[in-house]
Amino acid sequence: MSVAENYRRTAEDVERIALKYGRKPDEISILAVSKTHPADKMLEAASCGVRLFGESRVQEALPKIEIVKAAYPDAIFHFIGKIQTNKAKKLVEYFSLIHSVDSLRAAEALNGAAEACGKIQDILIQLNLAREPQKGGVYYEGLEELICFIKKTHNLKLRGFMLIPPFENEPEYNRAYFKSAGEIYKKFKKDGNFNIDILSMGMSGDYETAISEGSTMVRIGTMIFGSR
Numbered sequence: 240m241s242v243a244e245n246y247r248r249t250a251e252d253v254e255r256i257a258l259k260y261g262r263k264p265d266e267i268s269i270l271a272v273s274k275t276h277p278a279d280k281m282l283e284a285a286s287c288g289v290r291l292f293g294e295s296r297v298q299e300a301l302p303k304i305e306i307v308k309a310a311y312p313d314a315i316f317h318f319i320g321k322i323q324t325n326k327a328k329k330l331v332e333y334f335s336l337i338h339s340v341d342s343l344r345a346a347e348a349l350n351g352a353a354e355a356c357g358k359i360q361d362i363l364i365q366l367n368l369a370r371e372p373q374k375g376g377v378y379y380e381g382l383e384e385l386i387c388f389i390k391k392t393h394n395l396k397l398r399g400f401m402l403i404p405p406f407e408n409e410p411e412y413n414r415a416y417f418k419s420a421g422e423i424y425k426k427f428k429k430d431g432n433f434n435i436d437i438l439s440m441g442m443s444g445d446y447e448t449a450i451s452e453g454s455t456m457v458r459i460g461t462m463i464f465g466s467r
């Protein structure tokens with residue numbers, strides 16, 4: 240099946256699920272995760288209307304971003320991978336939203352890079368609610384401190400949270416994590432100190448559960464571009 244056809248089906252399914260759970264379809268955006276796929280496939284997606292792309296490796300992403308931006312200047316790129324502080328400058332230069340801030344060190348590096356190029360950088364905090372030591376994301380007890388730090392920076396703007404739950408074939412097993420991320424999102428959205436409006440959760444295998452628990456952005460790779 241073509242990327243265009245895959246994307247159309249994905250968008251229809253997200254809309255169907257949104258309505259099923261009483262959500263407004265236009266509250267939920269689809270981040271097309273193009274990591275490991277060549278720029279050609281991104282151009283194919285862009286030709287049928289996709290403008291929002293997710294990448295997880297700086298080195299791989301930059302040349303692809305150059306190609307896609309040359310053809311589609313309104314394309315937008317989000318970073319969803321592990322943050323290496325020595326790449327902070329490139330991250331700030333190329334990505335409009337960074338989903339994976341999970342430490343004071345990463346926040347500090349991004350803030351410094353953003354300050355140096357006069358940008359206010361939109362970020363999400365990545366949550367590790369299942370406390371998986373091999374994975375990125377802040378544990379629940381570290382969240383408050385990270386938020387306080389970000390609040391004090393001048394060049395970072397916290398827009399919300401991102402969740403990667405444990406790998407499961409049955410997404411229902413992860414419902415508690417999606418629910419808990421939804422609660423964290425709602426709690427900080429109410430706090431007038433921020434403009435929280437993004438809850439990034441849900442991938443090809445579990446976006447229905449994520450949407451039912453309040454996701455506003457699903458990150459879809461395999462279902463749009465095929466297997467990696």
Ligand SMILES: *Cc1c(COP(=O)(O)O)cnc(C)c1O
Nearest residue numbers: 272295319442443458459460461
């Ligand atoms: C690769 C990746 C995705 C996309 O996963 P699929 O299962 O292919 O849809 C989503 N989020 C993150 C953080 C990823 O690294």
